[in-house]
Amino acid sequence: KKPQLLKGKKVLITAGPTREAIDPVRFVTNHSSGKMGYALAEQAIELGAEVTLITGPVNLTPPLNAHVIPVESAADMHGAVLSQFDSSDVVIMTAAVADYKPKFYHVQKMKKQPGENVIQFERTKDILKELGENKTHQLLVGFAAETNNVEEYARGKLEKKNADMIVANNVTVAGAGFGTDTNIVTIYNKDGSAIELPKMSKADIAKSILAEVSRKQKE
Ligand code: PMT
Numbered sequence: 001k002k003p004q005l006l007k008g009k010k011v012l013i014t015a016g017p018t019r020e021a022i023d024p025v026r027f028v029t030n031h032s033s034g035k036m037g038y039a040l041a042e043q044a045i046e047l048g049a050e051v052t053l054i055t056g057p058v059n060l061t062p063p064l065n066a067h068v069i070p071v072e073s074a075a076d077m078h079g080a081v082l083s084q085f086d087s088s089d090v091v092i093m094t095a096a097v098a099d100y101k102p103k104f105y106h107v108q109k110m111k112k113q114p115g116e117n118v119i120q121f122e123r124t125k126d127i128l129k130e131l132g133e134n135k136t137h138q139l140l141v142g143f144a145a146e147t148n149n150v151e152e153y154a155r156g157k158l159e160k161k162n163a164d165m166i167v168a169n170n171v172t173v174a175g176a177g178f179g180t181d182t183n184i185v186t187i188y189n190k191d192g193s194a195i196e197l198p199k200m201s202k203a204d205i206a207k208s209i210l211a212e213v214s215r216k217q218k219e
Contacts (some may be wrong), residue, residue: 004048005214011049012088012128013041014095016056018074019063022119024108029177030096034058036143037094039202040156041066043210054080055158056095073147074124078159081127090213092141093128096178100124132162139216144168144175154188160179162191167209175199187212 008074015037019027033053039055042063052067054077062068069084071077074097097142100121110117128142142163144154147170154168166188171177176199177182183205189212197208 002046006044006090006210006217007048009049009089009217010052010087011044011092012052012081013037013044013104014052014054014059014077014082015041015091015098015189016097017096018056018077019072020074020101020124021105022073022097022102023108023110025109026104028098028100030098032056032058032096033179034060035179036061036202036205037092040092043206047210047214052071052084052173053192054084054095074101074127075155078127078130081131085134087133088138090139090141090217091131092209092213093131094143096145098124098129099126114171116191121166126161128157128161128163135162139164139213141165141167141213145167145171147172151186151188151194156191158188163218165209185209 016034017030019029019033022028037061038054041051044051045063045065053062053067069160071080074212077097079168101124103122129147131140140163142161144157144166146153150168150170167185169183169185175182182199183202184199185197185205
């Protein structure tokens with residue numbers, strides 16, 4: 001039996017992609033499979049946490065005993081996260097939330113036209129940033145999916161979003177990032193320290209992240 005390092009802690013985890021609708025049959029999304037977030041949910045439950053999993057559309061079975069809130073769009077995810085934030089001790093934002101959504105939703109299916117088509121996009125709300133501005137007692141963990149300048153951008157996100165930890169992955173490296181069963185991450189802490197982890201299964205990465213979370217909960 002594992003030590004119940006997060007016993008009684010309320011842990012909110014987001015996972016998967018969002019879908020931003022263009023019309024009733026089309027949407028914009030990304031490659032997140034939900035594996036990293038679901039692994040975190042599973043391991044947090046193993047450690048005795050009460051887990052709420054807010055999940056975009058994925059093809060995974062959520063862990064037994066998780067309180068699951070399914071969402072589609074970034075706006076849905078924003079609403080769901082905010083509704084759970086006050087009662088959470090730890091929030092881990094693993095979801096790949098869209099930064100932009102189509103400015104206009106076409107109620108009818110868009111018909112083909114001759115020539116090119118332009119879709120205008122507008123910004124979505126930055127959920128992590130909003131949590132950072134409003135946190136009281138919560139430990140806030142964000143992810144950073146980068147393709148270049150990983151350390152610089154991760155440390156920038158730590159600062160700008162007022163997070164306690166940023167878990168950075170370079171999503172261009174084989175065996176890391178979207179869709180894979182493994183990941184390669186570095187955990188950046190607010191105190192400037194960093195923990196570079198080797199390539200491991202997403203389950204083992206989740207264990208390492210949660211060990212760090214539980215250590216911080218005790219500080
Ligand atoms: O799901 P998998 O296939 O297992 O892939 C895992 C993963 C690559 C999705 C995961 O490891 C990961 O990196 N998740 C973060 C993806 C992301 O959107 O990163 P970002 O650097 O764009 O965003 C930074 C942080 O802000 C993230 O914690 C994100 O959840 C959050 N965010 C982003 C946009 C937005 N509008 N609101 C947010 O809160």
